[in-house]
Structure formats: structure tokens, C-alpha cells
Amino acid sequence: MSPAILYSLQHCPYAMRARLGLLLAEQTVLLRAVSLKDKPPELLTSSPKGTVPVLVVDNTTVIDESLEIMLWALHQNDPHGLLHSDDHDALVDMLSVIHSADHVFKSALESYKAAKRYHRDDKLSQRQACEHFLQPLEQNLEQGFLFGARESLVDYALLPFIRQFSRVERQWFRQAPYPRLQQWLHGHLQSRRYAQAMQPYPLWLEQRRDYLFGAQAAK
Structure with a gap:
């Protein structure tokens, strides 16, 4: 069975989320870096909406939502227990937080x-609207992570967007009253996993070359 194909854009937060999910699940895919100004016909054939990320599994199954890619990967393998499968209600509650992030935040x-x-x-006022979502996360981090005392899907699904928020007014964020969130974000951005997720690749249309990404690529 050949690896799945991932169409990705390096700095897109949704594509970042998908890549993190694949790394956390120790899955290996063939990565195709794209530019949305010059979309490969193969991408549009797989997903006519033409956005990234898009994961094509076995040339038949197409997953073109970042959270669904994370869930697909972690259902294959969840070595860090990010889905909290020992808690029947945990995933529903996690998805509620992520849904709020994806729409409200x-x-x-x-x-x-x-x-x-x-x-x-x-x-x-726009910054304060964002803070209404961040303040509960700061409180949750008293327990260690965004969803409580254990690392979870929420930490990685929200990471790209909290990173974006921190970069709008960097000086303000550094002195903002969110010390736990700042420490949490800094730890992720300095991690080996984040560096691997953000590794740049040549555009696929320029070379028509697939690159291994994930568990086997790290070996």
C-alpha cells in the first residue's frame, strides 16, 4: 500500500494543523507543496474547492478538512493518547472547544x-474579542495543558491559530497577562516536532517530486 498524498501550504494554519496531526500519529505521507496562485490540476481533481490541506488515501478517499485529517491520523495511531480514548466524553468536549476556535476565535x-x-x-476591540476565547485557555493551563492535566488534540489543533494571534502585535503579546499561554506557545514553537512540521519543500509543480513526510522521513 502506497502512502497517502498530502497537498500542503507551508504557512497555512490549517495545513500546519494537518501536518502536526500526521507527525503526532507517526504516519508517513507523500507531501506535495503547492501555491494557491498556481494550483495543480491533481489537487483540483481530488478536491474541487482548491484549498489545502487535502489528504488522498489509497487514491480513493479524499479528506479535505484539517481537523478531519488529524482525526483520521490519530485513529490510525495515537501513541501520545491525544484523543483521551479512556474517557468516553472527552473527544466530544474537545471537538466543541475546537469548533469554537474555528468559528468564533x-x-x-x-x-x-x-x-x-x-x-x-x-x-x-477586535483584540479584546479574541481575548474572550484566550482567557479560559489561560486558566485551563493551570492544570498543564489547554484541555486539562493531559496533552490532547486541543493543544495541537489550536496551536497554529494562537501562534497567529501572538504575531499580530508581538510586543503587546510578550507583556500581555497570559504567562501560561506564552510559555505553552514558546515550548511548542521551540520543539523538534514543530520544526519538522514547518520544514519547507519545493513546490510540487516545479519538480513533480513527492517528498516523504512523517515517521519514515524522520528516520
């Missing part, structure tokens, strides 16, 4: 980024 984050980029007067 992400929407506020986009408005905050735009307010900063275009020097709008509502930057403070």
Missing part, C-alpha cells in the same frame, strides 16, 4: 489582523 482573529494591517480604530 478565527473570525475574531481575522478582524483583529485586518484592523492592525489597515490601521483601523477598532484594533483594541
